[in-house]
Amino acid sequence: MTYNRAVAYTGNGGVTVKEIDFPELVLRDGPGVNPQNVGRKCEHGVILKVVSTNICGSDQHMVRGRTTAPEGLVLGHEITGEVIETGRDVEFVKKGDLVSVPFNIACGRCRNCIEGKTHICLHVNPDRPGSAYGYVDMGGWVGGQAEYVMVPYADFQVLKFPDKDEAMEKILDLTMLSDIFPTGFHGAYTAGVKMGSTVYVAGAGPVGLAAAHSAQLLGASVVIVGDLIEERLAQARSFGCETINISKHDDISEQIEQILGVPEVDAAVDCVGFEAHGHNHQEAPAAVLNDIMDATKAGGGLGIPGLYVTEDPGASDEDARRGSLKLDFGLGWAKAQSFATGQTPVMQYHHGLMMSILKGKADIAKAVNATVIRLEDAPRGYEEFDSGVAKKFVLDPHNLIRS
Template structure:
């Protein structure tokens, strides 16, 4: 089959690789209909992770089941499904507690709980930027979708970024009537803002410097904050009468840059601590890693980010972190899409055949105007 393979920093190629096969009785094989390039894929693409050359990339996947193992009883051949980016066994302590993003059984990488498709340090699993994908523990992991092709561009967001955006608001402890600030107007940040609106936020502020992304934020009914024009904390404090937001979402991660393009891994964390009121909550869903070969500081190379923890403590703020347990949210988010309450497809800017994946990566990585969310169609 054809698949997108990592070759080195800023190098991916589409090439022939072996077809996936049933390895365990609980496996299924999914024919991919849509797979996305995620912002977190760019960390690997840029050489900022420990991903190995030859890895098949892609963790935002959906498609049709074409083969099942002998132990699969719920999922049927022909089912249209969303594939959560988390790979989870369903029976370990963390899975039983609803933390499928930290499954204790599926990742042999030392010191890492939780696994994912086609991602650094997240186990030996091939990704789905390919024609087919092997899904372990299929009965537990796969989410049923209505047959046909309706809502394809909405449903493809269920594997990661829509649940992750929603999770950011959950980690922040958001309640109806809250003022919410989201740092980062990339796909996850925009869907965190969309989630906050659906959940009844009084006001939502989205901080970024890219004009096309801020324009998209405004179109979904939230307030854009351009940090290239003025200090974002001052803008938020002024907009909230000096009180600050009730809670905030970090949707940028460890490659945060200031308005001049200089990298500061602690920048967004510091700004959130300053712009969220005392006793408010902060949800961190932007990616941070234990090792960063291209880090701006020596400490950050080892995952040590020196943010303003002292002020976080004195303000009595709460901070939640970590990858999203997709299964906790995806069924409800699917139904919000079907009923028209949620339309995450507003993000989609480009739909490309799999053969054009290298171009999609390059242009998305350059943050070219209008390149907001790229879908690949094997």
């Protein structure tokens, strides 16, 4: 078997679907592969037939040219698939298993992994702690927006669904377990959302909607979502959120007061990241962070799953190009607020969220408006996603998802 199609970055603001090598249990050289990882043997890994793989806002950052991603990089870190081959050292994962793959690549053997910090594994990326599939400067592990993909350290990493038929019935929800649902949940959880909390979520893209739904699952009394795009805000309202159109209101605290009677929330979540825009629609990388510090009470928590980078070639000023932002940090310090940042350690959450889905407690596909498209339609999906549509695009490489 040698045929394998995948979505690759074209280097000019777009993507293409092209034929690539069928995966092996070794990391071969290719676009973005760290030289120290070339030839790395993965007998601890498995080959998956991809059942579903999602387009993520983090992918979009690369496609827009806002990172140093190389041309030809195969994209995709949100992967669900069926095991079709296992490595010699794999003991507990079997052929035929249907599994969710955390977007973090983690060895399970280093100090950080043993402590549950799988988002900053020390062994999988020679450049820095932490790695992901199909992402710039993450070691070069081939992305999963493809028909087939190799997943290393399978016994440790993958989440097996208990019943394949049941899983396929809920595949649009379960496909969110690889990233978006745990990431949204992590943002709300680390912000300290609990029973009765009032919460502000900045950004009504898929992660923001996932964070809003997660805040509801955690018992929030009110979830307020802010965004510049009315279509996305309508999606947030569809499952019970209050909303603020940032383009129409300069003062977020004033709008919060109109909803809650007080100008502050207990907790806030930044689901926008470094491509944030201010109230005037001009790019302002620190705008959201400063807004949530202002809008969160003294002693409140700020969850920051939104992506921030160390290099942004498309930034408007030299500081932002180095990831140096003009924060009102003194305000956050004075208010004794807590901050939680970084990639989400998916494995801390994915089993519990899976059970919430299977037992009917979570309806994440509806919350993020999961929309299935064919693999060959990925370029259109990227274009539509970039325009701000209120959809989470799910690629179906083998036409296995029933509409």
